[in-house]
């Protein structure tokens with residue numbers, strides 16, 4: 001049995017960000033994930049907006065952590081070989097009532113320390129020519145960006161692994177042992193780990209982990225979001241994130257270009273009880289398409305690649321970050337419902353502070369710790385000089401996935417990662433192969449062969 005100073009439960013974007021942060025210290029850290037890959041929970045199915053926090057509740061921990069994270073995206077993503085673009089967001093007002101509401105949204109953005117301004121409908125269409133001519137005015141939030149949330153989660157985990165964090169996939173935490181008010185061991189089907197401190201980053205299962213640990217009770221539940229994914233033919237035309245004025249209950253539907261130039265329409269927001277339910281339904285999807293069409297006219301379902309759903313880890317209270325009240329060596333990073341991608345860098349800092357405050361040995365810096373993932377892997381798609389890529393590696397001349405133009409060189413680089421894909425889905429997360437128009441119909445067999453050859 002190995003001894004760890006800190007065991008983190010859950011390898012979503014939050015757990016992986018914490019693992020990266022702790023990997024800069026001399027602490028001995030393990031990251032345990034139930035699934036066979038990182039980022040299989042909420043971190044897999046989100047909108048990929050790195051918000052600058054305009055619409056966060058003023059004065060909330062969420063607003064504070066998003067604000068602290070926002071300026072660092074360019075540097076962080078460059079260090080993790082993760083696509084990020086600060087393209088700005090527009091909240092379109094199409095009626096007099098919506099236009100009046102912009103003043104309140106501007107005040108909210110400013111209260112959150114977020115740069116924003118109200119622009120005319122004409123200016124909004126200059127910033128995003130796809131925006132509806134019906135827009136009378138808009139809130140422009142230039143600091144909002146788009147990020148690839150899967151690459152971000154992987155990038156955090158790869159760097160943590162590189163700095164010695166023991167990343168254990170397929171290791172569900174099934175129980176704990178304790179002496180007095182302190183946890184001593186974390187149990188998995190593969191055996192127990194000795195843990196001096198435990199971090200609960202189990203997303204929607206954070207309440208289960210707290211219960212198993214004898215920690216304070218809180219409740220988490222799924223808040224489902226449904227999406228359409230449209231292909232590059234339309235996504236590549238977008239210059240900005242486009243949304244509408246939010247309602248009391250939800251941030252509303254957005255049209256969001258992805259870092260791969262596809263387009264997301266969504267999400268819905270509906271509280272549920274079945275944590276495993278990722279089913280879509282026609283009524284919700286029709287409503288999303290209609291709402292998106294009100295923001296950007298001319299959207300056509302023939303551009304649709306797929307529909308999907310994901311569950312936000314909703315909880316009461318939200319952003320439950322800090323020491324547990326019952327267990328002296330348990331720290332929660334739970335209930336990070338709607339902005340966990342955007343706040344993950346600052347959440348990791350706060351958890352580091354909470355661990356230090358509780359006496360965990362996380363203050364000494366690890367000598368020679370890496371601050372970046374290994375050599376970035378260029379993509380053929382959109383590369384300014386494809387022949388230079390082929391000269392550098394002939395594998396760039398072998399296109400495996402025609403829709404997304406993913407080459408053998410990119411696939412092989414993914415298979416050589418510290419945390420390599422164990423399935424075609426894992427390869428898709430790392431390279432975008434099979435994520436395009438044909439959803440793998442043309443490349444699946446070749447991808448399976450390559451994954452199996454490495455297995």
Ligand SMILES: Cc1cc2nc3c(=O)[nH]c(=O)nc-3n(C[C@H](O)[C@H](O)[C@H](O)COP(=O)(O)OP(=O)(O)OC[C@H]3O[C@@H](n4cnc5c(N)ncnc54)[C@H](O)[C@@H]3O)c2cc1C
Nearest residue numbers: 010012014034041042043047049173203225339340341342
């Ligand atoms: C529809 C939707 C849209 C969103 N849009 C955005 C957005 O645009 N921008 C943004 O910033 N955020 C967005 N979010 C929110 C963001 O996705 C979440 O806040 C974030 O992913 C939460 O990360 P997490 O690591 O806490 O949870 P998760 O990603 O769910 O990770 C928790 C992990 O814990 C693991 N786990 C659970 N139980 C155990 C166990 N017993 N043992 C070991 N491991 C366990 C799970 O397998 C999972 O991998 C959105 C979310 C959704 C669903």
